[in-house]
Amino acid sequence: MTHLMKAAIVREFKSPLTLERVPIPEPGLGELLVKVMACGVCHTDLHAADGDWPIKPKLPFIPGHEIAGVVVALGVGVKNFATGDAVGVPWLHDACRSCEYCESGWESLCEHQHNTGYSCNGGFAEYVVANAAFAARLPRGVNFASIAPILCAGVTSFKGIKETEVRAGEWIVISGVGGLGHLAIQYAKAMGLHVAAVDITSDKLGLAKRSGADLVVDGRAPDAIPQLLARTSGGAHGALVTATSPDAFSQALSLVRRKGTVCIVGLPPGNFDTPIFDVVLKRLTIRGSIVGTRRDLDEAIAFAAEGKVHADVSTAPLGDINRIFDAMRRGRIEGRIVVQPHADAVQGTGDLYAA
Numbered sequence: 485m486t487h488l489m490k491a492a493i494v495r496e497f498k499s500p501l502t503l504e505r506v507p508i509p510e511p512g513l514g515e516l517l518v519k520v521m522a523c524g525v526c527h528t529d530l531h532a533a534d535g536d537w538p539i540k541p542k543l544p545f546i547p548g549h550e551i552a553g554v555v556v557a558l559g560v561g562v563k564n565f566a567t568g569d570a571v572g573v574p575w576l577h578d579a580c581r582s583c584e585y586c587e588s589g590w591e592s593l594c595e596h597q598h599n600t601g602y603s604c605n606g607g608f609a610e611y612v613v614a615n616a617a618f619a620a621r622l623p624r625g626v627n628f629a630s631i632a633p634i635l636c637a638g639v640t641s642f643k644g645i646k647e648t649e650v651r652a653g654e655w656i657v658i659s660g661v662g663g664l665g666h667l668a669i670q671y672a673k674a675m676g677l678h679v680a681a682v683d684i685t686s687d688k689l690g691l692a693k694r695s696g697a698d699l700v701v702d703g704r705a706p707d708a709i710p711q712l713l714a715r716t717s718g719g720a721h722g723a724l725v726t727a728t729s730p731d732a733f734s735q736a737l738s739l740v741r742r743k744g745t746v747c748i749v750g751l752p753p754g755n756f757d758t759p760i761f762d763v764v765l766k767r768l769t770i771r772g773s774i775v776g777t778r779r780d781l782d783e784a785i786a787f788a789a790e791g792k793v794h795a796d797v798s799t800a801p802l803g804d805i806n807r808i809f810d811a812m813r814r815g816r817i818e819g820r821i822v823v824q825p826h827a828d829a830v831q832g833t834g835d836l837y838a839a
């Protein structure tokens with residue numbers, strides 16, 4: 485007999501997800517079956533459901549890659565997990581483990597990787613299959629809803645900050661204070677950096693302050709750039725751009741001082757203006773960054789487990805996913821919304837999605 489589970493499925497790009505009952509997947513060699521206790525809704529899930537990027541997921545698929553849950557079954561050969569263990573399932577479902585990137589500890593760049601909630605089914609469902617070698621161990625007794633955003637927003641922010649090469653005592657700009665950005669502010673503070681946060685709405689600037697930013701700037705203010713340069717004595721030493729509009733990327737190039745690195749992790753479709761003269765004369769570095777390695781993920785989880793970073797989460801039932809996506813499109817979500825597929829009897833708090 486096939487057992488069924490609830491799942492939110494993308495059948496067509498830019499269309500509402502459908503809530504369906506589909507067979508519970510079976511874990512294969514080296515895989516885990518995970519009961520999804522919580523799954524954060526990342527803006528990447530929205531890009532995936534809209535088919536925003538050059539490489540599109542194959543339809544139909546189940547998004548969701550900020551998964552915290554419990555191991556309920558083991559595939560053949562799994563030695564590092566037991567049933568009942570708390571486990572995190574990240575974007576990096578697996579990698580080949582033998583290419584030049586995998587061999588040098590850069591499995592996040594493997595060209596043969598699979599991605600949870602993109603090229604394989606993700607956590608907007610009651611169960612998900614994870615690769616035991618790429619799943620993360622979570623602390624016993626962890627709060628699933630609080631830890632879920634660390635599986636993508638947390639690790640991506642933490643790795644991105646490292647990639648700016650900003651040192652303790654120096655200034656970093658965090659541009660975009662959404663799911664990633666509000667955690668980035670906290671990681672940066674925990675790493676001893678001075679933080680200037682930039683977003684374009686007063687709610688987000690309020691969240692930035694509450695997350696510990698030393699300075700908040702409205703990116704749309706006509707004097708945003710001179711204001712930030714003055715308050716940081718000539719510009720930040722680096723910037724992390726998590727924003728979802730290309731304007732923020734060019735703006736970040738004007739917010740760093742000479743020798744600064746602008747690390748970009750936001751993935752809106754499109755291009756941004758790069759003033760060649762400034763990049764050359766100021767010796768700027770523009771660097772992309774994609775999630776993090778397994779090591780980065782373990783480190784990012786440790787910050788949360790030690791209480792140094794704390795995701796600002798609101799929980800919702802899986803059935804709310806289309807309303808959550810609408811709110812995300814309008815930039816109306818504060819922090820992160822986490823869906824709980826096993827708690828669908830629980831009503832969502834309607835005010836999360838207010839106009």
Ligand code: NAD
Pocket residue numbers: 525526527528529531636637640659660661662663664665682683684685688703726727728729731732748749750751752773774775776812815817819
């Ligand atoms: P989110 O919707 O929670 O937050 C985006 C924030 O950007 C919002 O607060 C919005 O107000 C702000 N913003 C929009 N335009 C801005 C501007 N011009 N200046 C400053 N702020 C602006 O999204 P999220 O879940 O934090 O994801 C952010 C982006 O990062 C998405 O594009 C997502 O796909 C990408 N992402 C990348 C990686 C990676 O590994 N590189 C990982 C996760 C997410």
Ligand code: ZN
Pocket residue numbers: 526527528529549575636637
């Ligand atoms: Zn993500």
